Amino acid sequence: MIAPVTIGLGIFYFYPVLKVILDSFYHVGAFNKRSWCGLENYQKMLKDPVMWQSLGNTCKYVLLIVPAMILIALVLASLLNSGIKGKSFFRVIYFIPAVTMGAAVAMVWSWMYNGNYGIINAILNLFGIPSQQFLSNPDLALPAISVVSIWSTAGYNMIILLAGIQGISRTYYEAAAIDGASRFRQFFHVTLPLVTPSLFFVLITSLISTFQMFDTIYMMISKSGLAMEATQSMVVYFYRNAFEYSKKGYASALAVFLFVIIMIMTVIQMKGQSKWVNYE
Amino acid sequence: MNKKRLLALCLGTAVAFSAISGCGGTEDGTQTPSNETDPKEEDNHSSGNTEQSNGEGTGSISGEVRYAFWDTLQQPWLEECIKEFNKIYPDVTIILEPNVWDEYWTKLEAAATGGTIADVFWMNGPNIAKYANGDILLPIEDRIAAAGIDLEDYPKGTVDQFDINGHQYAIPKDFGTINVWYNKTLFDEAGIAYPTDDWTWEDMVSMAEKLTKPDGSVYGIAAPYDGQSGFYNTVFACGGEIISKDKKTSGYDKAETQAGIQCWIDLQEAGLSPSQASLEETTADAQFLSGKVAMAWIGSWLLPTILESDLKDQVDCVEVPSINGQKGNTAHGLGNCISKETENPDAAWAWVAFLAGEKANIMSAEMGAAIPALKGTAQKWVDAYPQYHLQSYVTAAEEYSYEYPASVNTAEWNQYEADHLKKVFALETDLKTAADHLATQMNEVLANE
Amino acid sequence: MKRKQKIFNIVIYVVLIGGILVTVLPFVWMILTSFKTQNEATVIPPAIFPKIWQISNYGKVFEMLPFGKMYFNTIISAGVTVSGQVLLCSLAAYAFARIHFPGKNIIFTCLLAVLMVPSSFFILPQYQLIQKMGLLDTIPALFIPNLFSAFGTFLLRQFFMALPGELEDAARLDGCNHFQIYSRIMMPLVRSGLVALGILTLRFAWNDLMWPLIVNTSPKKMTLSAGLAFMQGQHITNYPVMMAGAVMAVLPLLILFTIFQKQFIEGVAMSGIKG
Structure with a gap:
């Protein structure tokens, strides 16, 4: 019974891990010509300023997106849980971006960001702010992409947090109410501590997915554009090396490096979780 | 799991093997005599309109030919070509596989590596060496000779560009040169005379100054980072070079080359052009055709876009201006290549030969698709649109054109060009530092070729 | 106390409705653009509604x-x-x-x-x-x-x-x-x-x-x-046609979601609890 999945995972997931590690010691050029090169890919990688910049960009994305997104999701979730009318309506609308194709989201937002005809610039102009080239100005492109990412993931994570909040037993709130705790106090002393398992889940998954940002950047930033270097994430840089520059060996080394970073990050998270996550 | 993989591997190698033995070089050579008649007949047809005798030879060729190309503007023309082609070869189905420039080379290489490359596809100067050396292309010199196609009838530079190590891999299809388009309405509003073919760079700058509106609604000219339609031309005019004749060294550290780039940077600095960032979001031609820019350097291949534009009656074109009395122009030709792994080399060749023929070239001219490569047909392209001064493109090709700079790994140093020079055009770094650094990196790439 | 409660509720609604606007506006803009002509889409300042609703943009996607x-x-x-x-x-x-x-x-x-x-x-x-x-x-x-x-x-x-x-x-x-x-x-x-x-x-x-x-x-x-x-x-970007393509690409999943919203939302919530 486990055969199909085990074999499938073996071929398409287990073998690739070994293959990537192996390939990272080769030069794999155009039309798959390969030659052994030892550690050269890794040496080159550590000296490659573009790699460091894309790693830096990736960190910037994480810092810009993850906290803001979680904060928004948490606020929305707790507001929705405060016994207001039309809860399910709000929930449905907020979830819509989560079922919308990333490529389409990127397309619409690029159109809204457009430096010459975009609606966002038109609104800025109303307030006397001159038009900005959001997606080709290296200083603005990264925050602009982050906004899109927050927009498209906040609703999804809000659902998970909401489920976590709803799972909190009523008795805690009743006890708090008897003690005369205000709603704010209830939030900080009951909701927040008890929703930490869900928060932890959201944190881990959004960290990993933000670390692997691809769709939005690929779709929104012009390929050899000015803003590319300032916005490309590790995964985009990996993709370009593997499939555009046909440097598959070097790309493999990048993949290994990315994997190591994500691993370290996850281990730190796991170790740290006992300090702040409450399992009832 | 091992068994499965083994099977897949065996299958893979078997396929590869059969493909190699199926259309290896020698076998092709021996096959040609029997097919010799077909392409010739096709040639007769294309020049001599539809006669009836398409029975004997041509009917025997059948099958599917996948045709990959990157310029969707040429699709209408290709669809017409297929109609004509099928009159001669009713049993050959041509399947068009359009792509976009940004993706074309990535996908072509992936397809070549994976054995799914189209049977016939577009090729250009910067990439031919890579594909020829990668053993992807079918040499066609024997078929060309057998079909009686005279390569002298095509621009020599383009023919030579597709000749690698003594093998001819493509027949030129069309070529492109650059000129300057201007918006007559904006010129009239500013009260200045239209440019003429003998204008100079200084004339262009002073016109741009008068055309630029202080509120930013109109810029005099577009000065984007662009090699082929931009600074390559002025670099040639200034006596510089992008790559040395022997393709061993970069020309970017030469003073002449840098002078040919600096004149564009001056336009950016003077505020006569939309910023590099703006031009990246909306290309120079698109800004020109929406009336935001009064003059733009535009390649001949964009004629279909101009013809479709709302401004088509308000614009005209002129030769590029001279710098210090000299003009330069990048002439760049495309060709049709056949994949070495095609299952149907005869049908693929029939299609290539048809596209090289007079009929296809004339149709290309009349539909405005591109300047056709066959001698004599370029004039038809000029004549087809008398409302524009299209002769300026042809004059450029004939009188002051230069070969498109390329080597084996062109794509690799093209990337460095973009990385460094875009920042210069965005006025973030100074030209000298960037260009010198670029030259060093480019020389490293060239040394490894 | 009651009064305070009321103000509190109003604030909640304002925040939630603000969130809805931010969520929905890109979709509205996508749909409106998809019915404009290229000229209408690139006019400055932008026109909110198309003068004539260009349904043909959707057909053009199938041509392209x-x-x-x-x-x-x-x-x-x-x-x-x-x-x-x-x-x-x-x-x-x-x-x-x-x-x-x-x-x-x-x-x-x-x-x-x-x-x-x-x-x-x-x-x-x-x-x-x-x-x-x-x-x-x-x-x-x-x-x-x-x-x-x-x-x-x-x-x-x-x-x-x-x-x-x-x-x-x-x-x-x-x-x-x-x-x-x-x-x-x-x-x-x-x-x-x-x-x-x-x-x-x-x-x-x-x-x-x-x-x-x-x-x-x-x-x-x-x-x-x-x-x-x-x-x-594509070389020349026709924004309305692009938006029409985007609308058509996202529509099937959106329709499925509207029908099975309960299952969608529960499914996601569950992955958070069980994962």
């Missing part, structure tokens, strides 16, 4: 791209991925949760390890495997690697684990073998888990960009996602 084929490819690929993954993962998950066999723990640990590896890590060798199998640029290439999922197996295992053991014992006494227990008794009981996995997979399979972009190069074999990327690369 084999959009019908792309729909078909996406539906096939998403359909096979979802049903295949649910079937295969539930089989394995059942075995991991309910059957004792040698080497189980080792295999399961390996499976968990796969779960930890970022997905982009697999892409390159997966691509080379598909290439070796001669499947590049085919429809099966779109879904084959996605049939197998460590995450799906793990998620469903949690559901199977939660079921009481007495059920199995009773069934075994009645002479059922493992397959019968799995298909007749267990499967109906983990329905909510299957639905959750199905929905998560559907969301992924319909929207994924990188994989289809890599394996399939000709437009006729592309998914909608890759088709949109392709459309964006």
